[in-house]
Amino acid sequence: MPSPAVEYARQNHPRFLHELKALLRIPSVSTLPEHKGDCHFAAEVLAADLSKIGMENVRLIETGEDRGGGHPLVYADWLHAAGKPTVLVYGHYDVQPPDPLDEWISPPFEPEERNGNLYARGAVDDKGQVIAQVKALESLLAATGKLPLNVRVLFEGEEEVGGEGIASYVATKPADLKADFALICDTELFAPGLPTLCVGIRGMIYTELEVRGAKTDLHSGMYGGAAPNPFFALAQILAKLKDEDGHILIPGFYDDVVAPSEEELAAWRSLPFDEEHYRLTEVGSKELVGEKGYSVLERTWARPTLEVHGIAGGFIGAGAKTVIPAKATAKISMRLVPDMTPAHAFAQYKSFVEKIVPPGVDVEVRLIHSGDACLIPVDNPYIRAATLALKEVWGKETVFIRSGGSIPIVGDFDRQLGLPSVMMGFGLPDDNLHAPNEKFNLKNFELGIQSLIRFLEEAGG
């Protein structure tokens, strides 16, 4: 007999999609101060919906008073399944900035259906998956009058800026986060139609490297040849941080890296993955780069990386300005893998940069945020419940993968609350996360809701 909740979800799907679109229209860009109100509004919309579907104790938890106010957490629970386990359901309602705007085919905050996909900033990361969770809960409550296990919901609005608020809150080990496991819906399928659980994520440190030369911007004709140029100093530093093969040159940086087991590597080799197809369809560069001797999956899942995201300073307008800027600032992040720690990696990086400062400039190295890498053991009943549910909905065995991205809360749930996480997500590799034309496959949204319903049913026994 099919699950009445799955049946309810099928019948109500057009409305679910409508509600997702409404949430996507709110530009809840957490990193931009001008969107603070939008973030709060997105949180209120989710809280209202959680109340409406029958969740209890719904409230916003304000965060970040010490830093001038963050974006609120959304909490809700339903705790009437005596003797059943408790799941902590996690997602985030904040999104990345949409720039460069001119590369979007339809505007980032006006969701549009095209070719079986829904296009919008946050479509898959993570509003689509947040709504999938809420609608799974609604389907269970509406179709059966109850939930098959105890549920606590905790959505955050700072995932894209380091998750400081939720980390602080979790660190206080509040009673209302007491649970047996966490469900995290912020990942993707390895390939279309292939049910996937993510069991490893990279950690990260996000930094700013500021280089200062002259006391003010100078004319490059008058002073070129005598005044230090912070852009050049920055280029010289960057060129010493990583070689052309992508190998990081910071002394000791790889010391704590633990290689995947032979068994895990063998499983990765059996995944349906073709590097040339990946290069052509996802990256589009003339060749792939990275450390020699490692496959793309090893390089992106199990090796640390160092990337530059932007360089501010000087003049980048149309035409010509002949300035030697007083300072230049690079945004630089490093992805970390087990057993590297953010604190140690940042100390190694900072110390090395300070050693290789070129003549004439000063540097300041700032840590903006960080998160731990995490590996999830696969031998627990929740992972088993997930594979059962996924097989039923998708008709295939689940593959276990890692992600190159960072979901710091997974590490916090593990270390602070002792919760194993089930990372079940329904994005696709070409969904343009953090890039123009982000999308969510409409079929995956629908099957994602069904998967979540069946998972919660299986996890409740």
Add this chain to the structure above:
Amino acid sequence: MPSPAVEYARQNHPRFLHELKALLRIPSVSTLPEHKGDCHFAAEVLAADLSKIGMENVRLIETGEDRGGGHPLVYADWLHAAGKPTVLVYGHYDVQPPDPLDEWISPPFEPEERNGNLYARGAVDDKGQVIAQVKALESLLAATGKLPLNVRVLFEGEEEVGGEGIASYVATKPADLKADFALICDTELFAPGLPTLCVGIRGMIYTELEVRGAKTDLHSGMYGGAAPNPFFALAQILAKLKDEDGHILIPGFYDDVVAPSEEELAAWRSLPFDEEHYRLTEVGSKELVGEKGYSVLERTWARPTLEVHGIAGGFIGAGAKTVIPAKATAKISMRLVPDMTPAHAFAQYKSFVEKIVPPGVDVEVRLIHSGDACLIPVDNPYIRAATLALKEVWGKETVFIRSGGSIPIVGDFDRQLGLPSVMMGFGLPDDNLHAPNEKFNLKNFELGIQSLIRFLEEAGG
């Protein structure tokens, strides 16, 4: 007997200053398309004033029809001094962009007097010196009813963006530019109170270097370790273009460099210049940089340099965005010295960059504009007239210097029209050209007008 024109200038100085301020309020930033109207308005204001003081054949000469319209030239003449030489008076009414705006003490387009200086974008470069020339002509015409020699005026509005319009016009060798020498008022005194003629300028090539990797911006977690990062590729290229001592590594780049004569070097050594004072008061960095074995004056006047002015791409907003950008573009210029040529230098640079492209990226090297280096022979009657006039007004012997900056029109006047240039200017080394808080010393504005009056009188015999 003092010159009646000098006396007139003294009496009318408050009004001259008022007129300069009016011109400074027009934000004629030539490189920014949104200020095209302002550039045109500045040209009209100058044309109207030239008419009012008695100059003839005043007109705007439109330029750049082939590139969608440039900023106009302002022409005027007075040709009634039979048997006397003809001077071509040059200056420019366009200015550099004012950013970074937050470092200006008073707004860049609201001129303000402080500490004996007038602060505004363009105060000294070059509106203050343009007005000094116009007011010298007015003083002569008003006090004596005539000019002591034949005068043609040619002001441009594209000096800060490469001077394409005036270069094209001069290249047609129009009859109305027939003259015996040029007066260029766009330079500075070597030190306060020290009359100075500039007899050498560096040339330049201004370029853009675009580096392209993936087809779209990518998530640095998902793709870090496989996708090329254009910022890194750019850093690697830059680090190979110039070493930490400022020596340019482009093969053959120094082949055509002609060293200054021993006599010129000796004269430079006798100038009142202290490198430590210069470092502290003008540059303000913790040390000066540049090629070993050359003094600061040699490095900034007689050696080529390579500078980065800005790097566009990725994310430079507040906070964190984890993007590997599809492309990054650096604005890079090189200053050239005799006998280097822009065409040859650009070819060497482009060819070298294309040889050192790191894996995974493509590059495009674009020439934005260029100008020739120029050395002026000092043994001509106009230079002698200038030193006489300057000695009378400033009470000191004139020093001959070079400038590290580029005034491409000097080379064009020489090669196209056969005119030697007298580069007489009244800025000071700490005037913050192209930087926040640009200023013009008020005393220098006043003595500059008097110097120009006396120079025109001496040049007319």
